Amino acid sequence: MRRTFKYIPIALAAVTLVSGCNRNTAEAADTTAQMVVGTENIAIAQHGSVTNGPAISGSLDAELNATIRAQISGSIIATNADVGQTVRKGQLLGRIDASGLQDAYLSAKSAVSSADANAAVATRNLQRSQTLLQAGAIAQRDLETAQTQAAAAQAALEDAKSRLATAQKNFDNTRITAPFDGIVSQKSVSPGDVVQPGGALFTVVDPSTMRLVAAVPSDQLSMLRIGTDVAFTVTGYANQEFHGKVKLISPSADPTTRQVQIIVSIPNRSHTLVTGLYADGRISSQTQEGVVVPMSAVDTRMQRPAVVKIVGGKVTRVDVTVGMRDPTAETVQITNGVAAGDTLLTGPAQVITPGTPVRVQPPPSDQSAQPMGSDTPSSTPNTGH
Numbered sequence: 001m002r003r004t005f006k007y008i009p010i011a012l013a014a015v016t017l018v019s020g021c022n023r024n025t026a027e028a029a030d031t032t033a034q035m036v037v038g039t040e041n042i043a044i045a046q047h048g049s050v051t052n053g054p055a056i057s058g059s060l061d062a063e064l065n066a067t068i069r070a071q072i073s074g075s076i077i078a079t080n081a082d083v084g085q086t087v088r089k090g091q092l093l094g095r096i097d098a099s100g101l102q103d104a105y106l107s108a109k110s111a112v113s114s115a116d117a118n119a120a121v122a123t124r125n126l127q128r129s130q131t132l133l134q135a136g137a138i139a140q141r142d143l144e145t146a147q148t149q150a151a152a153a154q155a156a157l158e159d160a161k162s163r164l165a166t167a168q169k170n171f172d173n174t175r176i177t178a179p180f181d182g183i184v185s186q187k188s189v190s191p192g193d194v195v196q197p198g199g200a201l202f203t204v205v206d207p208s209t210m211r212l213v214a215a216v217p218s219d220q221l222s223m224l225r226i227g228t229d230v231a232f233t234v235t236g237y238a239n240q241e242f243h244g245k246v247k248l249i250s251p252s253a254d255p256t257t258r259q260v261q262i263i264v265s266i267p268n269r270s271h272t273l274v275t276g277l278y279a280d281g282r283i284s285s286q287t288q289e290g291v292v293v294p295m296s297a298v299d300t301r302m303q304r305p306a307v308v309k310i311v312g313g314k315v316t317r318v319d320v321t322v323g324m325r326d327p328t329a330e331t332v333q334i335t336n337g338v339a340a341g342d343t344l345l346t347g348p349a350q351v352i353t354p355g356t357p358v359r360v361q362p363p364p365s366d367q368s369a370q371p372m373g374s375d376t377p378s379s380t381p382n383t384g385h
Contacts, residue, residue, distance in 0.1 A: 035315075035358045041349040042360060047340040048292040050326045050333045051231075053223055053285035056214035056262070060234065060277050063265065064180055064206035070195040071173040072096065081202065083187050087178040093202050096195065098174035101167070108160070108167040115153070115160040122146075122153035182206040185275065210266040210273050212244065215259040216283070223285035224249055230264045232281020234273060242266060242273070246283065288324045290333045297344040298322065298332055307338055308345040310358055315345070317354045 074096040081093045129146035132138045186203035189195060212232070216224065228246045244266035253260045266273065299306050304319045320337030338344070343360070345352065352358065 035352055035356055036361050037345065037349050037352075037358050038361045039363050041345060041347045043294050043297040043344045043346050045291050045293045045297075045334070045338045045340055045342040045344060047290070048331075049287055049289050050292055050324045050331055051282070051284050051287045051329075052324050052326060053228075053283040054216040054220040055280075055282045055328060056212070056216060056230070056232075056264070057278070057280045058212050058214040059275075060210050060212055060266070060273055060279055061275050062182075062205035062207050063209045063211045064182060065275070066179045066204050067186075067200055068093070068176060068179065068202045068204065070096065070197055070199045070201055072101070072170055073196050074098075074101075074174065074194070076189050076191050076193045076195060078191055079187065079189065081178075081184045081187070083184055085184050087182060087184060087204060089178055089180045091178045092175060093178055093184070094176040094189065096174040096176070098171060101171045101174060105164075105167040105171045108164040112157070112160040112164045115157040119150075119153040119157040122150040126150040176201055178204050180204065180206060205275060207271045207274065208267075208269050210244075210268045210275070211247070212264040212266060212279050212281075213261065214264065215254070215257070215261050218253045218258045218260055221249075221253075221260055224260075224262065224283065225285075229284045230281055231284055232279045234280075235278045237272075242279075242281075282328055286324065288333050290323060290335060291338050291340050292331050292333055293338060293344060294346065295325070295330050295332050296346045298334075299350050307334070308350045308352065308354075309338070310343045310345070310360070313357055313359070315352045315354050315356045315358055 079094040126146045188200045244264040247265040248263040250261040323333030
């Protein structure tokens with residue numbers, strides 16, 4: 001991701017000697033030498049913002065992403081959804097042959113009814129035995145026998161209910177349903193396919209919220225905060241900037257790379273973004289407003305940073321105070337020494353000796369001769385400060 005900055009890099013032109021024809025050497029020596037500088041080595045200082053923060057990159061994925069797998073073995077007898085189709089939670093996506101499982105379910109249901117009846121008889125016998133024991137009509141061992149039979153009948157009933165629950169679950173698993181509202185992103189089966197437990201059937205995603213899983217160096221961890229804005233660009237969406245927020249920061253760093261994993265949550269209600277695309281962005285940890293120039297306009301070869309300006313038609317070297325840098329956009333904030341609108345020299349033009357008169361060579365008037373996408377100055381450089 002790169003912020004577009006209106007600066008015009010310029011090339012150094014040849015020295016032009018202003019002299020009249022057929023003048024003698026003394027007259028030529030008095031004539032002023034003027035350097036001609038092309039607009040590709042000129043930058044105009046502007047008022048703007050500089051943002052700094054860790055750069056991140058990675059692939060986009062939906063926050064809700066589920067691969068529905070077969071829970072039982074069987075043959076696919078129908079599919080009711082295709083790739084790209086919007087589905088609701090619980091909506092039927094397909095069915096597995098349930099003929100054998102249905103029989104097992106009905107048998108288990110019948111077994112529960114029988115066990116329930118036996119348990120009811122055993123419970124009544126126990127109650128009767130307790131009454132007879134109090135009247136002295138039966139022995140204690142007869143009551144104990146009734147208690148044992150009642151307990152066994154109750155256990156048989158619980159076992160039958162458990163078997164019914166298993167049969168019910170297996171029978172329900174023949175219906176393949178959507179786990180949440182979303183879109184079918186992948187369909188792995190067709191009618192007639194035989195599936196085994198664990199086999200992939202459908203993939204459903206909720207594209208309304210995307211996420212970007214990335215990593216940042218541990219030495220930049222102090223710049224991260226939950227909720228910090230993240231600006232990024234996505235492959236396939238030229239000249240579009242998207243925004244998200246840091247949702248999660250891992251509590252531990254990778255022992256090998258010493259990087260910390262983060263998750264960025266990205267609103268996508270219009271479903272503009274799709275999963276699998278590559279994103280490149282930066283966490284906006286700090287932002288400063290002020291005079292901004294390209295990094296190439298600042299000469300850092302000396303002890304103090306400086307810029308080379310055109311003032312009154314002549315080259316002037318001025319020491320400056322540098323503020324925040326934006327390595328992604330290749331811009332830097334100047335807090336002292338440069339004003340918005342100042343014309344600065346960049347590249348090889350910076351070696352021109354201070355005090356040398358210069359003239360900015362305007363771009364060709366034939367705009368059609370310029371390559372497509374070339375930058376043209378939006379305003380006349382301020383060379384009269």
